[in-house]
Amino acid sequence: MHTRERILQAAAEMIGEDVTTTLSVRAVASRAGVSTGSLRFHFPTQRALQDEVLTRIYQHFIPDDPIRDSARPARDRLVDCLRQVLAAAGVGDEARKAWGAAYQSFIAPEPNDKIRTAYLAHERASAGRVEYWLGVLADEGALPRKDFAKKVQFVLTVLNGLSVQRALPSGESVLQSETETLYTAVDAVLGSGSP
Structure with missing residues (x-):
């Protein structure tokens, strides 16, 4: 699995386990097994990561939105x-x-x-x-x-x-x-x- 996908999967799992979780760069990087620098390369801001994860979740659960x-x-x-x-x-x-x-x-x-x-x-x-x-x-x-x-x-x-x-x-x-x-x-x- 590519680094970007591992990051997104880790973030989605974190949200799935606790919807109140904050997707901090350090926590998501640790969960994905990548460096914070690598995460920042793919997602320059915490907001960019959150937006991409939510987009994927909505596309999965509401395919005919x-x-x-x-x-x-x-x-x-x-x-x-x-x-x-x-x-x-x-x-x-x-x-x-x-x-x-x-x-x-x-x-x-x-x-x-x-x-x-x-x-x-x-x-x-x-x-x-x-x-x-x-x-x-x-x-x-x-x-x-x-x-x-x-x-x-x-x-x-x-x-x-x-x-x-x-x-x-x-x-x-x-x-x-x-x-x-x-x-x-x-x-x-x-x-x-x-x-």
């Missing part, structure tokens, strides 16, 4: 990806149960290191997925890489709000207003103005 269908407009692909996230939360009773579980796990108990670590791991995984989607679109030239962190946080905030809305009683079509909100958010992310 709509973000890769470059025949469709970037706007529609990103909305479809965000819809997937919301679909996992369900609607009505299902959404209420999901939010109830989140409340019981992260909000109701007194914050401690274990709860913070678990929540931050969940948040990091969500952010990584959104970063991946935006990265694909940036590589295609559909949006600049400028203010990526702000855009990711904006998208996550919109998703959180919409998932809460799915759990609340409503007299109108949640899906219609949700679609309008998703397109508004995606337009803000893809547009020249910052969200």
Whole structure:
């Protein structure tokens, strides 16, 4: 196996064992059995390593990810990806149960290191997925890489709000207003103005 592949395999194994792990250069190099210099040759920054590992993980676990269908407009692909996230939360009773579980796990108990670590791991995984989607679109030239962190946080905030809305009683079509909100958010992310 080539050095680059050994590094990526070691990093993926580390994430597989503990999603809260930080992919430090020294730890990944040690696990892969390579020098830190060799790792830096293939991945000049920790971010480059993390991005490549996450890309491979997403390609493996979500082979038909709509973000890769470059025949469709970037706007529609990103909305479809965000819809997937919301679909996992369900609607009505299902959404209420999901939010109830989140409340019981992260909000109701007194914050401690274990709860913070678990929540931050969940948040990091969500952010990584959104970063991946935006990265694909940036590589295609559909949006600049400028203010990526702000855009990711904006998208996550919109998703959180919409998932809460799915759990609340409503007299109108949640899906219609949700679609309008998703397109508004995606337009803000893809547009020249910052969200």
